[in-house]
Amino acid sequence: MSEAHAPLPFPRTDLALAATRFAREIEHPAIYHHSLRTYHYGRALGERRGLLPDQDYDDELLFLGCVLHDTGLSDHGDGDQRFDLDGADLAVRFLRAHGLGDDRAEVVWDAVALHLSPEIAGRKRPEIALVTAGAGFDLGIEGPGPLPPGYTDRVHAELPRLHAAAVLHDTIVGQALAKPHKAPPFSLPGELLRRHTGGTWPAWDRFTGWGDHDGHAPDAAPAPATGPVDRRG
Template structure:
């Protein structure tokens, strides 16, 4: 396995290779390739912003966060929470079983659990921030730094896209339809399910009136014009 990606530069520690094998085994091939590209693009953006592995961040931790960040979309990671939280929990269990120290496991958990919270993740340490940056870059959400000519072609030759954005979209929706608690209102999974079903969400006022029952809107004239 560790010779399969010899053309790509990533950490080849024992834990990194075990995580790579685990992600490849449990994930859809498109999700796995996306996760590997997340590391490559996250590190690339980091370098463009002056962050170097070994000096500014722990390269193994960045790789672990990237390669495992979507394991919550796998059958093995499909629990009762949003896929990002389920994935963080599965990654933490796996890494703990491999003997990774608790403080390092916690960094990976944070990186995965926060990877949909772009503004929050980018304020955290590089091992966390670059996971969400790399994932967004690979899906076209973030392109602040153009790739060198031919770089994407070389990456895609080894890690083909396999309709990555479409596959991830459908996996998130399938989980949310099967278990509505995995796609709560106003979350990214919830929004994707809402777009798919066309179901309307209640307004803030409707939620306040029906759920809390405190009467906050009774007699309130409003201040927003």
């Protein structure tokens, strides 16, 4: 890990250092810095909730989820799924190759795969929830309150923003333009692609292939359900 990051707390395990090198090698510098800031903000937001590292959650797992959460936006991680899923799969391949057990690797997979779903991630264990919280805070999404005075200035001094939000947007859209299936309708990548291209989403009835809308009267009373009848009692 670069000595430039020394003033900020990081796990110093061999695996954490290897994951940091891996992310730095494959990611745009702005995305790499965003990933590291995600850890610091996630950890700080956890402390506001009374969650202490290595007491209430595994700090190494939180760090691994944060530093690897956008690896799907690298050329190395650009597969055929949404970038969050590509990143989750890449993270697990990397961690297993470095000896991490399946149970711990699964926590990181969930943290990466769910980081675009705050309503779900927020109900999961801290190692998962705080990745989403930290990433959202770093992108300016409203968090649970301000952090200690001067903390964000300190983080930004060590890890400059480098136009992070703009780089993330352009990378997500660039992947989606090349592979539109990576941006399905109503997903975050899909919405960014729609806005970029000026496209529109198909109506709900275009998603159902059974003819359920044919002859349907929206104000009609629902038909009674059919099926097995429980005649007990």
